[in-house]
Amino acid sequence: MSERWLVAMSGGVDSxxxxxxxxxxxxxxxxxxxxxxxGSARDAAPRSAKKCCGLPDAEDAREVARALGIRHYTxxxxxxxxxxxxxxxxxxxxxxxxxxxxxxxxRVLKFDLLLRRAKALGARGVATGHYARIAAAxxxxxxxxxxxxxxxxxxxxxxxxPRATLERVRFPLxxxxxxxxxxxxxxxxxxxxxxxESQGICFVPDGDVRGALGxxxxxxxxxxxxxxxxxxxxxxxxxxAVGYTPGQRRGLGLSSGPWYVREVRPAENRLVVDRxxxxxxxxxxxxxxxxxDGAPPAGEVRAVVRHRHASxxxxxxxxxxxxxxxxxxPVWAPAPGQAAVVYDAADERVLGGGWITxxxx
Amino acid sequence: xxxxxxxxxxSKLASLYLRMNDVxxxxxxxxxxxxxxxxxxxxxxxxxxxxxxxTHAFGAAARAALARARKQVADALGVAAETIVFTSGATEANxxxxxxxxxxxxxxxxxxxxxxxxxxxxxxxxxxxxEGCRVTILPVERDGRLDAGRFEAAxxxxxxxxxxxxxxxxxxxIQPIAELAARAAARGVPFHxxxxxxxGKLPLALGALPVDCASFSAHxxxxxxxxGALYLRRGARHAPLFRGGSQEAGRRPGTENVPGAAGxxxxxxxxxxELAQSxxxxxRLRERLWDGIHAALPDAxxxxxxxxxxxxxxxxxxxxxxxxxxxEALDLEGIAVATGAACHAGSTEPSHVLEAMGVPRELGASAxxxxxxxxxxxxxxxxxxxxxxxxxxxVRGARAA
Numbered sequence: 046m047s048e049r050w051l052v053a054m055s056g057g058v059d060s061x062x063x064x065x066x067x068x069x070x071x072x073x074x075x076x077x078x079x080x081x082x083x084g085s086a087r088d089a090a091p092r093s094a095k096k097c098c099g100l101p102d103a104e105d106a107r108e109v110a111r112a113l114g115i116r117h118y119t120x121x122x123x124x125x126x127x128x129x130x131x132x133x134x135x136x137x138x139x140x141x142x143x144x145x146x147x148x149x150x151x152r153v154l155k156f157d158l159l160l161r162r163a164k165a166l167g168a169r170g171v172a173t174g175h176y177a178r179i180a181a182a183x184x185x186x187x188x189x190x191x192x193x194x195x196x197x198x199x200x201x202x203x204x205x206x207p208r209a210t211l212e213r214v215r216f217p218l219x220x221x222x223x224x225x226x227x228x229x230x231x232x233x234x235x236x237x238x239x240x241x242e243s244q245g246i247c248f249v250p251d252g253d254v255r256g257a258l259g260x261x262x263x264x265x266x267x268x269x270x271x272x273x274x275x276x277x278x279x280x281x282x283x284x285x286a287v288g289y290t291p292g293q294r295r296g297l298g299l300s301s302g303p304w305y306v307r308e309v310r311p312a313e314n315r316l317v318v319d320r321x322x323x324x325x326x327x328x329x330x331x332x333x334x335x336x337x338d339g340a341p342p343a344g345e346v347r348a349v350v351r352h353r354h355a356s357x358x359x360x361x362x363x364x365x366x367x368x369x370x371x372x373x374x375p376v377w378a379p380a381p382g383q384a385a386v387v388y389d390a391a392d393e394r395v396l397g398g399g400w401i402t403x404x405x406x
Numbered sequence: 407x408x409x410x411x412x413x414x415x416x417s418k419l420a421s422l423y424l425r426m427n428d429v430x431x432x433x434x435x436x437x438x439x440x441x442x443x444x445x446x447x448x449x450x451x452x453x454x455x456x457x458x459x460x461t462h463a464f465g466a467a468a469r470a471a472l473a474r475a476r477k478q479v480a481d482a483l484g485v486a487a488e489t490i491v492f493t494s495g496a497t498e499a500n501x502x503x504x505x506x507x508x509x510x511x512x513x514x515x516x517x518x519x520x521x522x523x524x525x526x527x528x529x530x531x532x533x534x535x536x537e538g539c540r541v542t543i544l545p546v547e548r549d550g551r552l553d554a555g556r557f558e559a560a561x562x563x564x565x566x567x568x569x570x571x572x573x574x575x576x577x578x579x580i581q582p583i584a585e586l587a588a589r590a591a592a593r594g595v596p597f598h599x600x601x602x603x604x605x606g607k608l609p610l611a612l613g614a615l616p617v618d619c620a621s622f623s624a625h626x627x628x629x630x631x632x633x634g635a636l637y638l639r640r641g642a643r644h645a646p647l648f649r650g651g652s653q654e655a656g657r658r659p660g661t662e663n664v665p666g667a668a669g670x671x672x673x674x675x676x677x678x679x680e681l682a683q684s685x686x687x688x689x690r691l692r693e694r695l696w697d698g699i700h701a702a703l704p705d706a707x708x709x710x711x712x713x714x715x716x717x718x719x720x721x722x723x724x725x726x727x728x729x730x731x732x733x734e735a736l737d738l739e740g741i742a743v744a745t746g747a748a749c750h751a752g753s754t755e756p757s758h759v760l761e762a763m764g765v766p767r768e769l770g771a772s773a774x775x776x777x778x779x780x781x782x783x784x785x786x787x788x789x790x791x792x793x794x795x796x797x798x799x800x801v802r803g804a805r806a807a
Contacts, residue, residue, distance in 0.1 A: 118734045120731075165731040
């Protein structure tokens with residue numbers, strides 16, 4: 046039966062093809078591009094060029110919608126993006142943590158606000174160009190699974206979706222390789238077919254976190270402070286501790302290296318560095334743990350502590366703030382603020398995860 | 407930009423988007439071309455190709471067509487033909503007037519306008535402010551009207567121009583133009599009005615008012631897009647915005663849009679001929695729409711005073727629903743309405759007009775504008791009333807869920 050589905054169209058090739066696949070399946074696809082405002086790099090065109098109807102990526106999405114013969118709207122979510130994504134991002138860094146804004150953007154913007162939009166428009170739910178799969182879980186309900194294209198796997202950014210949400214979400218690219226997605230886009234003559242991959246955080250161009258923080262929080266001055274070892278020996282100085290992340294080596298300017306950031310202490314405006322071996326952790330503590338099956342998994346699981354890291358065998362245990370993950374082999378430089386995402390032992394199904402508060406000895 | 411299916415005629419393109427029984431209630435954004443205008447445009451395009459500036463017979467024929475169009479527009483305004491300058495539209499006319507008022511006046515020049523104006527006035531005024539002008543943007547009362555006393559108090563000996571729109575595009579609220587113009591005249595301040603939404607909707611009799619200049623657009627009353635007019639009272643100060651020709655008596659260079667002018671003239675004539683009748687008809691349909699909305703959704707709130715509002719415009723807030731989502735949801739049901747001003751980066755900005763009227767932000771963001779015109783009939787209103795309560799409930803429910 047033909048259903049109406051909202052498709053979140055960013056103006057990239059993935060969501061373009063997602064829209065095409067929804068339409069090809071015989072459904073009524075309605076494209077929506079979220080206008081996320083000043084903070085987003087999607088909106089980083091010169092001021093004059095984007096004054097009216099000029100979000101360049103929205104223009105691409107509109108063009109794709111025209112080619113597919115589907116409706117398209119641009120929806121203003123600037124305030125929501127600012128309060129749910131940008132501001133927490135700034136606050137997390139200010140607290141010495143390393144946030145992942147994409148997870149909040151998915152949970153709040155795409156799979157809450159846009160799902161509400163879908164409901165408002167009489168649509169069954171939201172389809173996106175994420176690389177992930179939704180399929181039956183062992184208990185008969187729906188589960189979130191890694192996609193066929195492991196290189197493009199985005200399940201790390203989706204681990205905290207409420208399970209009930211999955212019923213109203215479609216990931217049409219889950220069974221496709223990226224190369225097939227591009228081929229499909231070319232076959233359909235979509236303008237986005239050869240558009241370059243968007244990398245990293247959309248509002249942090251070139252991965253320059255400190256530059257982005259300076260732009261997003263211009264009121265926060267950068268004060269020089271010390272770089273020390275864990276026992277307090279001063280090795281050098283930085284021009285503001287905020288924006289560094291554990292495991293970071295570049296930008297420290299220290300001799301007799303390599304030194305790696307081990308800890309960011311914003312209260313003391315201090316960076317603690319150490320040798321690589323000291324950044325290994327056998328376990329991490331989590332807060333805000335979220336389990337799709339409703340309870341922490343028992344037995345052997347796989348876990349990752351950063352996007353694109355290989356998973357390691359692990360076990361979940363109760364912890365002071367919710368949960369702990371104990372790894373079979375040490376993981377390197379887990380960063381407070383990043384997500385630890387847990388998969389089943391087959392490394393296919395997302396079981397949940399939480400937010401790293403720190404490494405455990 | 408790539409054009410989809412270059413071989414398609416526009417009718418086929420439109421058929422990709424439009425369905426039978428789609429209801430168009432967005433006349434304040436633009437109106438469908440009146441048949442009289444279509445005939446006049448086709449007639450000129452087919453038969454009159456000369457440049458009105460040319461000496462020869464072909465030029466003379468084009469001049470004649472242009473003169474006739476100018477007379478038709480002037481008659482609709484109740485003014486002499488030579489006071490009408492054709493422009494590309496009201497945006498150009500507004501920009502021209504404001505810029506010439508500030509020109510050569512030095513840094514002390516003072517401009518007075520109102521918070522609910524169209525962006526083609528407000529943005530130009532702010533640009534002039536950044537270039538050194540002193541600017542007063544007057545607040546409006548809760549009913550959207552400008553208080554004449556407050557207006558007069560803002561006028562100073564340095565005020566080069568006061569500009570107040572005749573009727574508002576988002577709410578339809580009509581300003582007391584005769585009163586405001588008289589007060590400006592008493593103070594010796596030139597007065598301009600953006601009368602885009604008033605032309606063809608209200609009897610204007612501009613010649614009888616102390617209005618110095620006024621801006622008009624053809625496509626809001628069923629003329630073609632891309633043409634408008636600037637009325638310049640005899641003796642009104644003027645300087646062209648562009649350079650490069652003596653067309654329009656040196657007031658607007660550039661080869662004249664003769665077919666556009668012909669369409670504009672024909673639309674003016676047609677709209678004015680049926681003005682009284684259509685005003686009554688629109689008022690009846692609009693009140694039926696409002697009564698139906700109010701009966702089904704008692705908490706719907708009407709924005710703008712009923713007694714000072716264009717007969718065809720209805721602006722309503724549906725608390726708890728997003729106006730942007732309502733417009734999309736209604737579009738998917740085949741009903742075309744707007745949140746107010748048409749487009750800001752494709753997505754909707756909170757309305758500055760409703761904000762200026764003291765409508766709380768949340769209510770302002772829940773507003774939609776219905777604007778009626780000749781193509782709207784009882785059946786269209788009935789269809790809207792049948793669908794709207796359901797759509798509003800759905801959009802509200804989605805937010806609460």
